[in-house]
Amino acid sequence: MTRIVAGTAGGRRLKVPPKGTRPTSDRVREALFSSLEAMMDLEGVRVLDLYAGSGALGFEALSRGAAHATFVESDKRAAEVLKANARELGFGNTTIAHRTAEAYVAGEGEKFDVVFADPPYAVSDDELQKVLHGLAHRLAVDAVLIVERASRSGEPGWPAVVEPLRAKRYGDTAVYWGQVRSDG
Known part of the structure; x- marks a missing residue:
């Protein structure tokens, strides 16, 4: 069972796509x-949830005060689950883009304060690096990027404007943090 951990929707359950996704555990x-909340106030931030799956990361941010979340998911079934979760939770402040992460970041549009990237473990380091580098022009000043990967994967190849902050392992999962440099 995947649920929202805290905030206005705390304790509410999320639907999960039938297969092909790996929701971030409640513990992680x-x-x-x-x-993240020790680093910044989530109130009013704009969030991008790449490879969104069930949307657990973006919906958690909305529950904790984010102003808007954009969910990017290439799988049609997962995109339908995202729409159902947004309706069920009552979050109208969402955009759901049924596209690949690569296609989404190549486009123009809003800038984001927080970016979650939780690609399938099968996504290669090179593919992820292309997405992160393509995203550079969509990052707000001081934006925080959080990348979730398999523990066996190395640190992502950050764009030049992003300073690596830290990495933390949770069993088979590793979470990598980066932030837009103040001089970037």
Whole structure:
């Protein structure tokens, strides 16, 4: 069962796509958001949830005060689950883009304060690096990027404007943090 950990929708359950996704565990989300809220106030931020799956990361951010979340998901079934979760939770402040992460970041549009990238473990380091580099022009000043990968994967190849902050392992999962440099 995947649920929202805290905030206005705390305790509410999320639907999960039938297959092909790996939702971030409640334990990892709780630790991740505890660290994120120690770094910044989530009130009013704009969030991008790449490779969104069930949307657990973006919906958690909305529950904790984010102004808007954009969910990017290439799988049609997962995109339908995202829409159902947004309706069920009553979050109208969402955009759901049924596209690949590569296609989404190549486009123009709004800038984001927080970016979650939780690609399938099968996504290669090179593919992820292309997405992160393509995203550079969509990052707000001081934006925080959080990348979730298999523990066996190395640190992502950050764009030049992003300073690596830290990495934390949770069993088979590793979470990598980066932030837009103040001189970037």
